[in-house]
Each structure stands twice: as C-alpha cells, then as structure tokens.
Amino acid sequence: CIYVFSSHFSIEKDYSNPSVLAIAQWTKKVGREKHRMEAFIRFKKTKDELFLSLVRPDFNVLPLIQPHFKRRYQDQRWLIYDEQRKFGIYYDLREIHEVSLEASEVDRNLKNGMSQSFQLELDEQEVLYDQLWKDYFNSVNITERQNIKLHVQYLPKRYWRYLNEKLMEY
Structure with missing residues (x-):
C-alpha cells in the first residue's frame, strides 16, 4: 500500500516490485480457481428439490x-x-443468502472419510442421471487416444471428486 500511494505513476504493471508481482500472481490463481469452480461444480438433487454441491x-x-x-x-x-x-x-429462487453451519452441525451432517457428503436423501432419479452421465462419458471417450498427462493438466485430480464421470476413477 505504501508503494502504491507513494508512487506518482501507475504501478499495476511494475512486476519488478515483489509485492506487485505477488498480487498479480494471486489474482491469476484466484481467477483460475473461479473459472474451474464454474466449470466443475456438479449438483445432486435431493428429495426436497434442492440442488446441492459440496x-x-x-x-x-x-x-x-x-x-x-x-x-x-x-x-x-x-x-x-x-x-x-x-x-x-x-439461492431461494429470488436471492442468494450466505449460510454457515456450526462445527457440531457439520460433524453431524457430514460422513467421515475422504468422500464427505451431506446426509441428505437424494432424489430417486439422481442415481439414474449419474449413470446416464457416466454412460455418455464412456461412449464419447476414445480409449486408444487417451492422453492422461494432458487430461490431468486440464482437469486436475483434486476436482475429480466433484465429477460424476470421474467418481469411478477417484
């Protein structure tokens, strides 16, 4: 902040300054994470018509x-x-609300282990949609042309737990 206010010129592209470079790198990482979340979030439909994504x-x-x-x-x-x-x-069909759960509520509502998910009853059709998605993914996948290294570069393994088509590999 001192550098910004003491400068008489725009410093936003002065990457020779370690602070400016660090902020630019953080901005890029946050932007990349935002883009990936928009692309990789998958919802599960519950019996009460709520679409949930962890x-x-x-x-x-x-x-x-x-x-x-x-x-x-x-x-x-x-x-x-x-x-x-x-x-x-x-989102309640009108506006977005921020919700939070206390630690005791989270412990009660989450399963133990690697694949944590809320203990909510899924819609009966949800299992069918999952299977349809996996069948589609398998039908468009050309096994002979798989390039796992490139695939992981564009779709890092840490996101696989959210993707129906990847749950069989995770």
Whole structure:
C-alpha cells in the first residue's frame, strides 16, 4: 500500500516490485480457481428439490461465482457449500443468502472419510442421471487416444471428486 500511494505513476504493471508481482500472481490463481469452480461444480438433487454441491476450493471464490450460478440456474433452489470454510451460498429462487453451519452441525451432517457428503436423501432419479452421465462419458471417450498427462493438466485430480464421470476413477 505504501508503494502504491507513494508512487506518482501507475504501478499495476511494475512486476519488478515483489509485492506487485505477488498480487498479480494471486489474482491469476484466484481467477483460475473461479473459472474451474464454474466449470466443475456438479449438483445432486435431493428429495426436497434442492440442488446441492459440496466444494473445497483453494481460495474463497464462492462470492465470485455466485452471479454465474444465479444467472444459469434461476429456476431451481441450490446450495453450494464450501467444506473447508464451512459456509455456502443458497439461492431461494429470488436471492442468494450466505449460510454457515456450526462445527457440531457439520460433524453431524457430514460422513467421515475422504468422500464427505451431506446426509441428505437424494432424489430417486439422481442415481439414474449419474449413470446416464457416466454412460455418455464412456461412449464419447476414445480409449486408444487417451492422453492422461494432458487430461490431468486440464482437469486436475483434486476436482475429480466433484465429477460424476470421474467418481469411478477417484
């Protein structure tokens, strides 16, 4: 901040300054994480017509992604919950609310182990949709042309836990 206010010229592109370079790198990482969350978030439909997605982003990007999901899914109630930060964004068909659960509530509502997920009853059709998605993914996948190194570069393994088509590999 001192560098910004003491300068008589724009310093936003002065990457020779370690602070400016660090902020530029953080900005790039947060932007990349925002883009990936918008691309990789998958919802599960519960019996009470709520679409739920559990995420664990490296950065607190939920406030940044909420306009995207509000525009894209205006006709359904949804909750995107950040497991790491213990808060989420909930859309009630009119506006977005920030929700948080106390540690005791999280412990009660989450399963133990690697594949943590809320103990909510999924819609009966959800299992069928999961299978349809996996069948589609398998039918368009050309096994002989797989390039795992490139695939992981574009779709890092840490996101696989959110993707239906990857749950069989995770």
